[in-house]
Amino acid sequence: MIGDLTMVERDVFWGVMDNKRWVYPYNSKGERCHFRDIPKSIKDLKDDPFRSLAGEMRRAGGFAKDTTPFSEFLWADFLRRHIPRKTVENNFAKALEKGLALGRSGAAVYLPGWCGPASDD
Numbered sequence: 001m002i003g004d005l006t007m008v009e010r011d012v013f014w015g016v017m018d019n020k021r022w023v024y025p026y027n028s029k030g031e032r033c034h035f036r037d038i039p040k041s042i043k044d045l046k047d048d049p050f051r052s053l054a055g056e057m058r059r060a061g062g063f064a065k066d067t068t069p070f071s072e073f074l075w076a077d078f079l080r081r082h083i084p085r086k087t088v089e090n091n092f093a094k095a096l097e098k099g100l101a102l103g104r105s106g107a108a109v110y111l112p113g114w115c116g117p118a119s120d121d
Contacts, residue, residue, distance in 0.1 A: 002022060002069075003020065003022065005017070014035040018035075021069050021070070022069060023035070023038070024069075024070040024073050025037075025038060026073065026077070027046065028046040028047065028048040028051075030050070030076070030077050030080045048076060049085065049088040049089055050076035050077070050079045050080045050083075050085075050088060051072060051073060051076040052088075053076065053079055053083075053088050053092070053095055053096060053099055054072045054073075054075035054076040054079060054099075055072055056092075056096055057075065057079075057096065057099045057100060057103055058072065058075075058113070060096065060100060061100075061115070062099060062100045062103040062104070062115070063075060063103050063108075063111065063112075063113035063114055063115055064113035064114075064115055065113060066112035066113035068112035068113075071111075071112040071113055074111055074112060075103070075108075075111055075113075078102075078107075078108060078111055079095075079099050079102065082098075082102050082107075083095050083098055083099060083102075103115070104116065104117050105117070
């Protein structure tokens, strides 16, 4: 638990959650959705292959673990803009290789956990 919102009125709850960046109301296509469309249960979440790619990138050292809420979702959105979905779905290894290169590029400098360019040692 990261905060207690029991004192917040029901009709402003989601606004407070959004303002504090404690909710990430985006679907598996990276499109913002209404709060009422957020699944009520984890089992109802849609698979997002870019989220899986971002998680694998972090495990492979593509970016550092960070305390920023939803940091892997931010990385997933970045990857979604640079790698075709079909590549992620049909050739995950190739997508990971491309993602690791992108993750070290200046294009990713604003993302949480960015590790900087790879050295040529």
